[in-house]
Amino acid sequence: MFQVKPVIHLAAVLGAIIVSCSGLLVACSPAPQQQQDLQARLVKTQLVSAKSGSDWREFPGIIEAAQTAELGFRVSAKLVEVSVREGDNVNKGQLLAKLDDTDYQTKLRSTQADFDKVTADF
Secondary structure, eight states: OOOHHHHHHHHHHHHHHHHHHHHHHHHHSOOOOOOOOOSOOOOOOOOOOOOTTTTOOOOOOOOOOSOOOOOOOSSOOOEEEEOOOTTOOOOTTOOOEEEOOHHHHHHHHHHHHHHHHHHHHO
16 A cells, blocks of 8 residues: 555655745845836026125113122232233132232331331330
């Protein structure tokens, strides 16, 4: 008698291989290319230029400071020099302004002379 089972199994395996190979060939084949529209398209263009006098605007107004600082000084003297302007960045220890120290230098020399006299008399 014929052995039917091995023949059926062999036919089934061969059929599966053929179907798989044909599926792979279809999947790996390049896709049909669509025709691209190579015709140039027309567009509207416009020349851009600045008009004279149109870029200047004037807005009158009053400017007020957003923040203010109250300053107090231990001595009174004339302001001789201001080293920074409003809006400048400053560092710690930087000289901001210079006061006239003529009166204080005179007072210092006088006090130093008095001290030297008292020290000499002692």
